[in-house]
Amino acid sequence: MYSLQHAAFAAEIDKSTLSRWLDTGIIKMRGPDVDSGSSGIPRQFSRQRIVQIAIAKALANIGVSPGRGAAAALKFTEEENCEIPDTGCAWLVMDDAGPRLARVDHEPKLAEVLLSPGGWAPIAAVAIDLSRIVRRVDARLQQKQSNNSSYGNPIIQRGYETK
DSSP states (O other), rough: OOHHHHHHHHHHHHHHHHHHHHHHTSOOTTTTTTOTTTTTOOOOOOOHHHHHHHHHHHHHHTTHHHHHHHHHHHHHHHHHHTOOSSSHHHHHHOOOOOOEEESSSOOOOHHHHHHHHTTTOOOSSSEHHHHHHHHHHHHHHHHHHHHHHHTOOOEEEETTTEO
């Protein structure tokens, strides 16, 4: 589990923006995440939630509303548990039919990613490379943990801070 500071760093989002997304329900804590509520316990984020935040942020950067981006990201974080293939790519495609996952076992041409399972191409779509986002989040979480272990900064676990 990770603190708000760690989550914001890994997802490359400003802490105040992330707090606002949480407070307004754009991002909802689920499963193992811990929402502080009014209890004074700090929020704790799972890797899944941090990946969802990073996907929503990447989509917001290109004009997709944070709410739509966060909802689309759930398709990957909840249904696929943030699993990316060892080879090939995982993509999130948003088109008029809604969000869907596209897994390709090789480096695809964009047209392959955009085609629906039925073989039709949408008039307009947004495609985001989930493999790159997950790898980047994982690298930043690892970097933050490595930096913190040398400075003694806490990583939150089970509602308590440990050094």
